Amino acid sequence: MLQQVRGALKGAVAWFVIVLLILAFALFGVPEVAQFTGNSVVTVGGERYSPQYVQNEFNRAVQIQAIESGGAFTRDEAIQAGMPNEIVRSITSTAALNQFTDKIRLSVPRSMIRDYLNANENLQNPVTGKFDRSVLLQILQRYNISVEEFERRVSGELQRAQLIDSLALQAGAPKTLTDFSLMRESERRQISYLIVTEEMAGKAAEPTPDDLQEYYNANPEAFTAPEYRTIELLVLRNEDFREGIEVSEEELRRLYENNRARLYEKPELRTIYQITFDTEAEAQAATAALKQGKTFEAIAIENGRTLAGVTYADARKNDILDPGVGEAAFAEGLEEGAIIDPVEGLFGWTIVQIAGITAPELVTFEEAREEIESNYLAQDTRRAMLNVIDEIEEVRDTGASLVAAAEAAGREAKEFGPLDRFSFAPGGAIIDGVPGEALTEAFALEEDQQSEALQLADQAGYFFVSVKEIQSPALIPFEDVRDDVDAAWRKDERAQRLAETVADIRAQISAGSALAETASQFDRTPTTLVVDRRFENEAISADLREEIFSAAPNALVTGEAALGEAQIIAEIETIAVSTAAIPPEQASFYGQYLGYQLDQELIEAFLASVQEDYPIKIDQAQLDALFAEG
Numbered sequence: 219m220l221q222q223v224r225g226a227l228k229g230a231v232a233w234f235v236i237v238l239l240i241l242a243f244a245l246f247g248v249p250e251v252a253q254f255t256g257n258s259v260v261t262v263g264g265e266r267y268s269p270q271y272v273q274n275e276f277n278r279a280v281q282i283q284a285i286e287s288g289g290a291f292t293r294d295e296a297i298q299a300g301m302p303n304e305i306v307r308s309i310t311s312t313a314a315l316n317q318f319t320d321k322i323r324l325s326v327p328r329s330m331i332r333d334y335l336n337a338n339e340n341l342q343n344p345v346t347g348k349f350d351r352s353v354l355l356q357i358l359q360r361y362n363i364s365v366e367e368f369e370r371r372v373s374g375e376l377q378r379a380q381l382i383d384s385l386a387l388q389a390g391a392p393k394t395l396t397d398f399s400l401m402r403e404s405e406r407r408q409i410s411y412l413i414v415t416e417e418m419a420g421k422a423a424e425p426t427p428d429d430l431q432e433y434y435n436a437n438p439e440a441f442t443a444p445e446y447r448t449i450e451l452l453v454l455r456n457e458d459f460r461e462g463i464e465v466s467e468e469e470l471r472r473l474y475e476n477n478r479a480r481l482y483e484k485p486e487l488r489t490i491y492q493i494t495f496d497t498e499a500e501a502q503a504a505t506a507a508l509k510q511g512k513t514f515e516a517i518a519i520e521n522g523r524t525l526a527g528v529t530y531a532d533a534r535k536n537d538i539l540d541p542g543v544g545e546a547a548f549a550e551g552l553e554e555g556a557i558i559d560p561v562e563g564l565f566g567w568t569i570v571q572i573a574g575i576t577a578p579e580l581v582t583f584e585e586a587r588e589e590i591e592s593n594y595l596a597q598d599t600r601r602a603m604l605n606v607i608d609e610i611e612e613v614r615d616t617g618a619s620l621v622a623a624a625e626a627a628g629r630e631a632k633e634f635g636p637l638d639r640f641s642f643a644p645g646g647a648i649i650d651g652v653p654g655e656a657l658t659e660a661f662a663l664e665e666d667q668q669s670e671a672l673q674l675a676d677q678a679g680y681f682f683v684s685v686k687e688i689q690s691p692a693l694i695p696f697e698d699v700r701d702d703v704d705a706a707w708r709k710d711e712r713a714q715r716l717a718e719t720v721a722d723i724r725a726q727i728s729a730g731s732a733l734a735e736t737a738s739q740f741d742r743t744p745t746t747l748v749v750d751r752r753f754e755n756e757a758i759s760a761d762l763r764e765e766i767f768s769a770a771p772n773a774l775v776t777g778e779a780a781l782g783e784a785q786i787i788a789e790i791e792t793i794a795v796s797t798a799a800i801p802p803e804q805a806s807f808y809g810q811y812l813g814y815q816l817d818q819e820l821i822e823a824f825l826a827s828v829q830e831d832y833p834i835k836i837d838q839a840q841l842d843a844l845f846a847e848g
Contacts, residue, residue, distance in 0.1 A: 258837070259272055259836070259837045259840045259841050259844065260272060260306055260309055260310065260834075260835070260836055260837075260841075261833075261834070261835040261836075262309070262310050262313035262314055262317070262832050262833075262834050262835075263313070263314065263317050263831070263832030263833065264317065264832075265313050265316075265317065267309055267313075269840060269841075269844050272302075272305060272306065272309070272841070272844065273844060275305050275308075275309065276296070276301065276302060276305050276845070279296070279301060279304075279305060280292075280293055280296045280301070283296065283301075292481055294593060297845050302841065302844075302845045306836060306841065310829070310834045310836075311825065311829070312374075312378075313832070314825075314828045314829045314831070314832040314834075315378050315381065315825075315828060316374070317832050318381075318828050318831070318832070319377045319378065319381065324377050324380060324381070325377070326373045326376045326377050326380075330376055331369060331372050331373055331376065334372060334376060335349055335354070335372070336348070336349045340353075340357075341353050341354050341357075343522065343523065343527070352494065352565065353527075354368075355539055355565075356530075356539055359537070359539040381824075382821060385817070385820050385821055385824055386817035386820065386821055390806070390809035390810045390812070390813040391809050391810075391812035391813040391815075391816060393809070395812060396805070396808060396809040396812055397797070399808070399812060400797050400800060400805060400808060401795050401797055402751070403751070403808075404795055404796050404797050404800060405750070405751065405767065405793065405794070405795050406748050406749070406750055406793075406794045406795075406796075407748070407749055407750075407766060407767065407790060407791075407792070407793050407794075408746065408747070408748045408749075408790075408791045408792040408794075409746070409747065409748075409749060409766060409788045409789060409790055409791060410733055410734070410744040410745065410746045410788070410789050410791060411744060411745055411757060411758070411786050411787060411788035411789070412723070412733060412736075412737045412742060412744045412745075412786070412787045412788075413742075413745075413757055413779060413784050413785075413786060414716060414719055414720055414723070414784060414785040414786070414787060415782075415784045416712055416715070416716065416783065416784070418719055418740045418742070419712070419715035419716045419718070419719040420715055420719070422708070422711065422712065422715070423711055425704060425707045425708070425711075429707060430700065430703050430704060430707055431696065433703055433706065433707045433710075434696050434699075434703045437706070438693050440702075440706060441693060441694050441696075441699045441702065441703065442691050442692065442693050442694065443644065443691060443692050443693075443694050444638040444639065444691055445638065445639070445661075445688065445689065445690060445691050446635065446636035446637060446638055446643075446644065446688075446689040447635055447636060447637065447638075447660055447661065447685055447686075447687065447688050447689070448633065448634070448635035448636050448637075448685075448686045448687040448689075449633070449634050449635055449637075449652075449656075449660045449683055449684065449685055449686060450619075450620050450621055450631045450632070450633050450634075450683070450684045450686055451631060451632055451633075451634055451651075451652060451656055451660075451681065451682070451683050452610075452620060452624045452629060452630070452631040452632070452681065452682045452683075453653065453656070453674070453679065453680075453681045454603050454606060454607065454629070454679045454680050454681065455674075455678055455679035456596070456599050456600065456603060456678050456679050457599075457678075458603075458679070459599045459600075459602040459603045459606075460595065460599050465591055465594050465595065465598070469594070470583075470587060470590050470591055470594070471583060473590050473594060474583045474586060474587075474590055481581075481586075482580060482581040482582075482586055483578065483579070483580050483581075484578060484579040484580070485534050485535070485578050486534075486535075486548070486575070486576065486577060486578045487532040487533065487534060487575075487576040488532075488533060488547060488548060488572060488573075488574065488575050488576070489529065489530065489531045489532055489533070489572075489573040489574035489575075490529075490530050490533065490538075490547050490570050490571065490572055490573060491514040491518075491525070491528050491529055491530075491570065491571045491573055492528060492530065492543060492547070492568055492569065492570045492571075493517060493518060493521060493523065493528050493568065493569055494563070494565050494566045494567065494568045495521075495560075495566055495567045495568075495569070496566050496567075497566075497567065498560060498562070498567045500567070501560035501566075501567035501568070501569050502560055504517050504569050505557060505559060505560055505569050508557050508569070508571060509557055514528070514571050514573075517569075529573065531574075532576060535547075535548040539564075540561075540563035540564045540565065540568065541563075541564075542561050542562065542563040542564070542568075543561050543563050543568045543570060546558050546561045546570060547570050547572070552572050552575075553572070553575070554572055554573070554574055554575055555571070555572060555573075556571065556572045557569075557570075557571050558570040558571070558572075597846055600842070600843075600846035601843075601846060603679065603680070604839065604842070604843050604846065606627050606628075606629065607671045607680060607839065609626065609627040610623045610624060610626070610627045610629070610671070610682065611623075611670075611671065613626045613627070614668065619668075619684065620668050620682055620683075620684040623682075624682075631682070631684075632651070633686065634649055634651065634652050635649070635686075635687075636687070636689055637649045637652070637657075639657065639658075639661050641654075641657055653674055653675070653681060654675070655672065655674060655675050655681070656672075656681045656683050659672060659681075659683050660683045660685055663683070663684070663685045664685065664688075665685050665686075665687065665688045666684070666685065666686075667684065667685055668682065668683070668684035668685075669681075669682055669683045669684070670682075671839055672838075673838055673842065680839075712783070716783075716784070716785050717785070719785075720776050720785050720787060723736050723787055724774055724776070724787065727774060727789075733787070733789050744789075745757075746791075749763065749766065751763070751767060754780060755780065756779070756780055756781040756782075757779050757780055757781075757784075757786055758780060758786070758788075759777065759778065759779065759780035760780075761777060761778075762775065762777035762778070762780070762786055762788070765777055766788055766790065769790050770790070771790055771791075771792070771793055772789070772790060772791075773789075773790050774787060774788070774789055774790075775787075775788050775790070776788070
């Protein structure tokens with residue numbers, strides 16, 4: 219385990235940061251009341267979130283990912299990667315915590331926000347080490363966030379961070395706990411063990427008819443038929459709605475043109491160097507120096523910057539915060555190395571040099587046609603299915619049965635059963651055609667109850683299920699299960715013979731015989747080995763290993779073998795603990811790891827408790843419809 223600690227700790231600090239980012243809703247923002255109007259797709263406690271709000275947060279997340287990946291991340295890729303569910307999880311966790319912080323009146327003074335910005339390395343000038351407002355503005359412009367919005371988010375992040383800081387020690391575990399855990403981890407035990415097989419346990423007995431009848435009477439639960447249910451099931455799959463759906467060439471071209479700029483055109487990218495001066499004279503002097511052969515890096519260093527700090531790599535025109543500078547930097551006719559005369563912009567006088575130019579790229583209609591058609595048909599299929607679901611639910615709202623509602627929508631609900639929780643019919647035959655999630659739902663309903671439209675586990679459609687009849691568990695007649703009774707009797711008899719043999723061996727050892735001496739009666743020799751807390755083989759199972767490490771020296775432990783129908787008798791011969799073999803550095807890391815685990819468990823328990831106080835409701839069908847649309 220100690221070898222795994224170092225790797226785990228590599229993510230320990232990052233884990234705390236991730237928790238804070240998730241709680242702070244760093245990517246997706248904090249809800250505003252104005253965005254809760256309309257139908258709610260997500261409800262957390264007293265807060266409601268409209269489809270438009272969820273869609274906006276999704277679009278922003280896609281935009282951020284596209285920026286980070288150089289524009290190669292599309293909406294469809296985000297949906298396929300499960301981003302809608304991540305958005306909803308972020309909304310629900312943050313909303314619950316926001317309501318909790320409001321409840322306890324937790325607030326953040328502006329001075330704390332100022333201190334946070336000054337201390338954030340991502341916002342500092344790399345040379346001076348001080349807060350650089352231009353860096354902040356560039357980041358905000360890149361992610362389409364206003365200064366006011368950023369301040370509001372930082373305030374929310376700091377509020378939630380106070381909660382986390384009050385829970386997490388962010389330090390190593392107490393020394394006593396660490397020392398004890400290290401001793402436990404370093405413990406090794408030498409054991410000798412004997413495998414007791416059926417052939418060592420004597421000849422098997424043959425059951426009489428009376429034996430079987432008596433066994434049947436004594437074990438009714440083993441021969442009781444499970445609860446069976448007869449259900450009505452309607453499964454709506456995406457492929458069921460594809461027949462007859464076509465898309466014209468004209469529509470495909472329209473979709474291409476509508477999405478051309480967003481999905482299929484990669485604009486010209488330019489890498490530029492830029493520095494802003496307070497006065498025109500300073501900017502003109504720097505431009506003159508550049509034209510005389512001075513490097514931009516030298517100009518940057520003279521002004522307390524680095525070349526990396528003034529470089530904007532692979533920027534689009536609208537990525538440039540100052541519009542005037544953007545126009546100048548992307549003027550036609552400029553070549554790599556071109557020096558632009560000072561531009562008077564929003565923040566002063568800016569000089570620019572073109573460091574690189576990447577020509578625009580275009581995915582043609584012919585290249586994108588297959589993808590566009592596939593996406594269109596998938597969306598049209600989903601819309602058609604959701605329309606049928608709406609129609610079925612409207613009919614059911616009048617009190618109609620699932621069968622009648624399905625017929626009204628031109629579909630057929632099928633009857634299955636009787637079947638048990640594992641889709642077995644009476645007699646053991648498997649009943650096909652019932653998805654596992656539908657079966658689980660059917661056994662959660664009462665008789666004559668119907669489910670809502672529920673999504674299939676593979677997200678390939680929805681299902682409705684209703685319970686038509688419930689057959690309670692019942693004892694199966696003896697004659698129908700005679701063979702099962704016989705097999706069960708023989709199994710128990712074999713186990714009893716093994717147990718008696720093990721008990722006899724233990725008794726001999728307790729009377730003074732050695733394990734090896736007792737084993738010789740069966741022409742067996744015990745196996746001797748040293749085990750640690752992770753050891754397993756064909757004999758020593760995980761459960762038996764725990765027994766071995768819980769026993770005292772010279773004690774005997776018994777249990778089932780890991781493989782095969784056999785018993786194990788193990789004798790604890792020696793116990794060795796050597797924490798001295800653990801380097802101090804590893805011991806320190808281990809203490810940090812334990813502290814991290816304690817903090818994680820406490821924080822997770824706290825989050826779960828908060829979310830229980832503010833129940834979460836999600837309209838899954840509406841959410842699916844939201845992300846099925848183009």
